[in-house]
Amino acid sequence: MSWLLALPVVIPFLTAVLAFLTRQSPLGRWISVAGSTVLLVASIVLMATVLREGVIAGQMGNWPAPFGITLVADLLSAVMVLITAIVAVAVSIYAIADVDEGMERLGYHALFNMLIAGVVGAFITGDLFNLYVWFEVMLIASFGLLVLGGRPEQIDGGVKYVALNLVSTIMFLTGIGLLYGMTGTLNMADLASAVDGADQRLLTIVAVLFMIAFGVKAAVFPLFFWLPASYHTPAFSVSAVFAGLLTKVGVYALLRMFTLVFDHDTAFTHTILLWVAGLTMVVGVLGAAAQSDMRKILSFHIVSQIGYMILGLALLTPLAIVGAVFYLVHHIVVKANLFLIAGVAQRIAGGTELSRIGGLYKSAPLLAVLFVVPAFSLAGFPPLSGFWAKFLLVKAALDVQGWIIAGIALAVGLLTIYSMTKIWAQAFWEPHPDGIEPKLSSLSNRDRAAMLIPIAGLAVLTVMIGVMPEPFVQFAEASAAQLLDPTAYITAVLGEQP
DSSP, rough: HHHHHHHHHHHHHHHHHHHHHHHTTHHHHOOOOOOOHHHHHHHHHHHHHHHHHHHHHETTTTTOOTTSSEEOHHHHHHHHHHHHHHHHHHHHHHHHHSOHHHHHHHTTHHHHHHHHHHHHHHHHHHBBBHHHHHHHHHHHHHOOOOOOOOOOHHHHEEEEHHHHHHHHHHHHHHHHHHHHHHOOOBBBBHHHHHGGGGGHHHHHHHHHHHHHHHHHHHHHHSSOOOOHHTTTTTTTHHHHHIIIIIIHHHHHHHHHHHHTTSSOOHHHHHHHHHHHHHHHHHHHHHHTTOBBHHHHHHHHHHHHHHHHHHHHHOOOOOHHHHHHHHHHHHHHHHHHHHHHHHHHHHHHHHBGGGGGGHHHHHHHHHHHHHHHHHHHHHHTOTHHHHHHHHHHHHHHHHHTTOOHHHHHHHHHHHHHHHHHHIIIIIIIISOTTTOOOOGGSSSSSHHHHHHHHHHHHHHHHHHHHHHHHHHHHHHHHHHHHHHSSTHHHHHHSSSSSS
């Protein structure tokens, strides 16, 4: 199975090389689309294999675990690879209209595919050092994408982005060093049992280091300042892939490590996570409510919604983990789509500052409908996917008598409705302040198709998850069961019962 596990990493790397070599011609954009499509096919095959055979693992170079490089896919990592491929296809098509030739010549498509390779690698790696390596691949590619174009606001956002992420890297490497010194291994499956013989107080300190390191990547309170300072500055294609995927790698790492390795002192670590979840939800949604630019509102809402995912991990009940997994997948689709829609609004209305645009409902009703789907889903309107995600998490909180955190989750949902309503009222319902009528027909046929097809596809996926939630909830239940009982994961990697 090594080849099947390696394909989702190899494909975007090869695509990045080919796109770089052809960056001086329009061929690069089509190579990017083709590479993303092949990645999607490979990820579907990987998902089908995991569904059929259970957890699969491969040892690169035939070095036995825990000594070599391990790639492993369970239900959670497989679905994260699949949803990454879906977003990659959507954004690569959208970029045909959004990314100009100047950015293409500077290597946009190569950096984009390198970023996708880093994200996929982080999802399927089976050891901590290689997780660090994939984080660095992501950091390098994302910084390149962030400053591509060289506008002052991009440089300013990029410096803040890199500075705090370098702090995260130092914390991560420190934690890795301490953990290796305590256990003699960095293989995640091996660590699950190796930590049992370690000093439990020191292990708790190491757990906090990892919590901070991954918390920066996930943009949780109070480590989120880099996100709203940077996500509104690059091209909309870049914002969309950042919004959909980058913070979710941090959430995934937290879910993996704090169910597999750091489960020895949950009364301490997960209480911290519970506070972090509540504060992240509140601060993020209040920040969104205070903004008047569409991308800034959506950026703060990324922070707010991350709080819901951390809530599921903090509660650590089967239903809560189900809710966290469901929310993770739902949010990737919805948030990437909202940034893509903001890009279309900018093209036809002249900006994303709400006071300077308007009239989109009257003159571009199709775009208005496509906005309503992910916006209502983000706010938690039934029967869209966001409703079921919030329902699972609130139900999990009420089951353990977490009345306060359940109330916070519901209140944050109401404030999310306020922000989405503000965008609707000013950008879509009210007339344009300059008296113009923004029309989709102002875009060329190619650009209109390249922008609307991905948006419509992601909206259909959101509706499908919402109106047919049962198979997705069942999948989340199976994923949560593997997280809470990692026997199959450990056996697949080490070839033995834990």
